[in-house]
Amino acid sequence: MDALLDTLTRLLVDWGYWGLLLSAFVAGSILPFSSEAVLILLVRMGLDPVWCLAAAAVGNTLGGMSCYWIGTLGRSEWIERLGVSEKQLAKARKILSGRGALMGFFGFLPYVGEAIAIVLGLMHANRWLTAGSMFVGKLLRYIVILATFQGAASLF
Numbered sequence: 001m002d003a004l005l006d007t008l009t010r011l012l013v014d015w016g017y018w019g020l021l022l023s024a025f026v027a028g029s030i031l032p033f034s035s036e037a038v039l040i041l042l043v044r045m046g047l048d049p050v051w052c053l054a055a056a057a058v059g060n061t062l063g064g065m066s067c068y069w070i071g072t073l074g075r076s077e078w079i080e081r082l083g084v085s086e087k088q089l090a091k092a093r094k095i096l097s098g099r100g101a102l103m104g105f106f107g108f109l110p111y112v113g114e115a116i117a118i119v120l121g122l123m124h125a126n127r128w129l130t131a132g133s134m135f136v137g138k139l140l141r142y143i144v145i146l147a148t149f150q151g152a153a154s155l156f
Contacts, residue, residue, distance in 0.1 A: 016042065016047060017042075017047065017051055017052065017055045018055075019038065019042075020035065020038050020039060020042055020052055020055040020056055020059065021055040021056070021058060021059035022059060023035040023038040023059070024038075024039075024055065024056040024057070024058070024059030024060040024063065025059040025060065025062050025063040025066075026063060027059075027060060027063060028059065028060035028061065028062065028063020028064040028066070028067075028107075028113075028138070029063040029064075029066045029067060029114075030066075030067060030070070030083055030084065030114050035056055035059070035060060036142075036145050039052055039053075039056050039142060039145070039146065040145075040146070040149050043146060043149075043150075049146060052146075053139065053142050053143060053146065056138075056142045057135055057138050057139035057142055058135070060108075060138045060142075061131060061134050061135040061138055064104070064107045064113065064114075064117045064134045064138065065117070065127075065130070065131055065134070067107075067114045067117035067118050067121065068104075068117045068118070068120055068121040068127065068130055068131075069121060070118055070121060071117065071118035071119060071120060071121020071122040071123075072121040072122070072124065073121075074122055079118055084114055084115050084118060088111065088112055088114075088115040089115050089118065089119060091112055091115065093119050095112070095116065096116065096119050096120065096123065100123075100125050100126070100129075101120065101125040101126040101127075101129035101130040101133060102129060102133045103116060103120065103125075103133070104116070104117065104120055104125070104129070104130040104131065104132075104133040104134035104137070105133040105134065105136055105137035106137060107134040107137055107138065108134075108137045108138045108140075108141040117130075117134065
């Protein structure tokens with residue numbers, strides 16, 4: 001499995017910005033993947049960090065909005081089959097109760113980010129506000145990751 005992930009990561013790196021967008025989409029959806037590694041590799045290879053951040057944030061937001069779309073279908077049993085547990089959904093519902101679309105900002109959170117997007121879809125929260133707030137949260141997360149890595153890399 002590790003060899004497959006290494007090969008996939010190399011392929012996505014070879015595709016540059018489009019590979020980063022695709023890896024971020026996959027990572028933002030219900031499928032597990034690390035777009036952070038692709039982001040850092042591409043920046044280390046000399047690609048423009050601003051364009052890398054844009055590709056990562058757009059791709060990850062589109063992946064998150066795929067979770068939102070799944071939520072709009074409204075079938076909890078389908079959602080559980082996709083790997084999002086009832087416990088995660090309950091936690092996301094508790095977090096979101098009375099708040100709405102701006103909570104899409106927290107779609108970047110590990111383990112509950114997908115559930116948040118799905119619950120926003122179940123609630124039929126405003127899709128444009130959800131997408132906008134999700135984009136801001138995901139962009140800020142990638143900025144922190146890249147800044148942290150760049151800072152740590154400068155030590156060596």
